[in-house]
Amino acid sequence: MVKKKLESSEIQHGACIYCGQIMQFETSGMAREEHLNEWATEKCDCEEAKSHERRKTSLTKAKEKIHQFFGKYQGDTGTSIIKMLELAADAVFEGHIEYITIKIDSECKAKVSTNARGNIKVERTDTRVKK
Numbered sequence: 001m002v003k004k005k006l007e008s009s010e011i012q013h014g015a016c017i018y019c020g021q022i023m024q025f026e027t028s029g030m031a032r033e034e035h036l037n038e039w040a041t042e043k044c045d046c047e048e049a050k051s052h053e054r055r056k057t058s059l060t061k062a063k064e065k066i067h068q069f070f071g072k073y074q075g076d077t078g079t080s081i082i083k084m085l086e087l088a089a090d091a092v093f094e095g096h097i098e099y100i101t102i103k104i105d106s107e108c109k110a111k112v113s114t115n116a117r118g119n120i121k122v123e124r125t126d127t128r129v130k131k
Contacts, residue, residue, distance in 0.1 A: 008028070009026045009027060009028060009029070010026070010027055010028070010029035011024050011025070011026060011027075012024070012025050012027045012029065012031050012036055013025070013036065014033070014035075014036030014037045014038075014039050014040035014041075015036075015037055015040055016037070016040045016041045016044035016046060016049055017037050017038075017040075017041045017049075018041065018044070018046055018048035018049050018052070019044060019046040019048065019049070021040065021044050021046065022040070023039070023040040023043055023044070025039060025040075051118075054118075054119075055093060055118060055119070055120075056093075058093075058118075058119040058120045059089060059090070059093045059120055061120075062089045062112065062120035062121070062122050063086055063089055065122040066082055066085045066086060066089065066112075066122055067082060069110070069122060069124040070082055070085065070104075070110065070124065073104075081102075081104060081110075084102065085102070085110055085112060085122070088100045088102075088112040089112050089120055089122070092112055092113065092114055092120055093120060098113065098114070099111060099112060099113030099114070100112050100113075107126055107127055107128055108124065108125070108126055108127075109124070109125040109127075110122070110123070110124055110125075111123040111125070
């Protein structure tokens with residue numbers, strides 16, 4: 001049981017979205033149920049929750065790779081490309097799409113997909129055609 005540390009705080013409960021384990025959190029009393037459940041899932045030690053956390057870490061790393069690989073594009077075009085690829089990574093993470101390939105210009109392609117372990121993978125392919 002969680003004991004209140006601050007006089008103005010409240011104890012709220014959240015449940016792991018996978019196994020239903022209930023956890024207590026000291027909050028301001030204003031935390032929404034979905035946040036409490038997400039926090040409980042992050043702290044839970046069931047296999048599904050652990051897998052979810054690994055996949056969330058994979059999503060964060062994929063977004064870092066997107067910035068690393070495509071950050072050279074400047075201005076509105078670069079911002080649009082990065083936003084589009086981040087949305088693609090979110091869609092892959094949520095299982096809405098399996099993969100997406102985007103041809104950025106005549107020499108560059110981007111692909112966001114998952115590997116066999118379920119981690120999100122970001123690839124950049126540069127091709128130069130010489131005649």
